[in-house]
Amino acid sequence: MFFKKMDLSDLQCNPFDMIGKTWYLLTSGTPEDYNTMTASWGAMGEMWGAPSFHCVVRTNRYTLNYLDQNELFSATFFDPGYKPALQFCGTHSGKDCDKAQRTGLQPVLLEGTTSFAQARRVLICRKRYTAMLQPEGFLEPETYEKWYGKDPMHREFVGEVLAYYERMH
Helix, strand or coil: CCEEEECHHHCCCCHHHHHHCCCEEEEEEECCEEEEEEECCCEEEEECCEEEEEEEEECCCCHHHHHHHCCEEEEEECCHHHHHHHHHHHHCCCCCCCHHHHHCCCEEEECCEEEECCCCEEEEEEEEEEEECCHHHCCCHHHHHHHHCCCCCEEEEEEEEEEEEEECC
8 A cells, every 4th residue: 555644733735725626535435335426615623622524415415325324434635637537426426337447546445444545645534423504504595595506405524533644655
């Protein structure tokens, strides 16, 4: 394996770019039975005394079943050249095709959950909280209308970051 476990205090990144511009794969399950989806929303920070990663998943996503069934998930970040693979994983369902086979990504087991051999960096997270976003929680009606007027709601997950890996060249 080409990964080195790192100290989380050594993570050097701009989370706005890392999450919102280069995107990531949100994955849960084992390499034999997992699903992954592309995500571009989320947050990193401190929550309940632990380093945390926040992500949201729409209720119609196949990956939601895997997040519900498993304690762990990974947030896997790639170099920009993998953007086409992430685009594919965000526009096709794991119910209908083998995303890894179609994109050439190689699933690997890291600390009990699935990530991918081509990753640049990986956060391994343990679920600590989940809840549905609620329409009445939106203070700006236009935000709700823009993002949920025609699309299903998101469920939020807060995971404690248990491990951080970097790919070694």
